[in-house]
Amino acid sequence: MRCSDGPNFFDQEHVFQAYWSHRELAENANDTLEKPIFMELLGSPHDLSILDLGCGDARFGRDMHLQGCRRYVGVDGSANMIIRAAENLRNTSSILIHQRLEEWRAEGEHYDLVTSRLALHYIEDLRPLFQQVYASLVPGGRFLFSVEHPVITSSSRSSESGKREDWIVDDYFVTGERIVNWLGQRVKKYHRTIEDFFVLLREAGFLVESLRESEPQPSLFMDKAEYRRRRRIPLFLFMCGRKACK
């Protein structure tokens, strides 16, 4: 079976359809575990100029407009995602860029906030990207991202047989490429430790402001067995860095 990188993975039609079916499931992990904490860390987007790296279908951009952001720019390497994003952002002043994050370059200090939601674990080398993010922010601007949690990316052995009931954390300090079977295909992701993300932010010049994990909130789960399952291991990691004020 062929193995794809992030954009090529989402550009396979059956993967794209399966991904969106997954996202529409009741109590899906994005809505119950990722979105609440991401939004809490983000706060009000009112009047902010926002760049979103790996924007996917940009429904996040639509939400940002509804909440009064000044500008939303989304970047994604998947043509399928960009087409869907354009539909979601119709009648807004947003800008979409179809480009790989490895090739995206900052063009001055334009953004108050750079976001990236569940995209950075597809990138092999984050150092140059974090440097570009830093260069694209105004002084005092923030970089907020979510990724698959390092205890999840360390090993995919426990995900091979359907719904996980036990998790293997292994090879934690063996960072780098992982080939994962997901949505019936093989995709390349990259494992890093929590410390790696912290150091990457610091080395790019950021003051690290927040680190959160996707602890489930009981009020978001009708299915109490699912809530208990989600309390067993964190799925997502969130970090926020700030560019120093001049």
Ligand SMILES: C[S@@+](CC[C@H](N)C(=O)[O-])C[C@H]1O[C@@H](n2cnc3c(N)ncnc32)[C@H](O)[C@@H]1O
């Ligand atoms: C899991 S989806 C998340 C989408 C969106 N941020 C969200 O939370 O709904 C990951 C996204 O990252 C994009 N992506 C992955 N690797 C990328 C790369 N190297 N360059 C640009 N986009 C990439 C994919 O195309 C996909 O849209």
